[in-house]
Amino acid sequence: MIKVNMLNPLVALARYNAWKSQWAESCSVDELSYIGGECHPEDFLLFGKLLFPDLIVAGGGVFLANSYDVDVFGCWLQKFHGDVQAVERMINHTHIYDTFDGCSEDIDDRVFK
Template sequence: MDDLDIHDLTEFRSWSTAFDPPIDDPTFFLSNHLSITSALLFSDLMFPACVLVRDCVIRKEIYDPDTFERWWRETGGATEAIENVLNHVHLWDVFEPKEDAEYQALEILAPRIAQTWKTHAQGQFPGRTICTEVNDDYGPTITMWSARGTRTTGRDAS
């Protein structure tokens, strides 16, 4: 797990050692802790559906016509700036790390999410070059945009 032993995470270690002998199966841990609803919502975070609005690739779950129009006006239609503002997630807003190992886990999770965003969006818009970035804006932050000079065919949501 990218330089993090799952036993470094207190929640897993506490659960695992409650059994005799301890259980080290992450799948069994998930089956005891993860609801179908949480799994589905997490998969939506990992593999977001996107829409094309005025040449901007926007994550569908956060697309709001009024917000988009406000950013369109404020940026003078700068598509990359709009995509960068709308297509970002601060993992600290999604997860509340409680210990050093959980902060480290988010540092591992962020590039994984960025990679799936890039791959999934590229599949939705194959005529476009999708870019992602992870930075430490407010904790691990993932951002996605499409490189200029690339176009795709497809239905525009606007």
């Protein structure tokens, strides 16, 4: 048997660790227990949009739909001398920090990495 971890070990999870410490037998609860008890199904569905975003296929490239603008695409294509991959990198560049800019809590940088 081989266990394949799809994510690096989860570290610096202050909310999860505080929740888990409430349980008398904390070893009997895990991340899926937390999700089932603390997260709403709508949250899960909405996070799907982050993990599986809507895309625009245009000009030989693939772009995040919420970032694509035909005029901006044209400007970057000209600036990058027709290099569509460079335009993809520019238009699709996203920071996870920015996704959560409304979060007022102090989040450990390791969570975002």
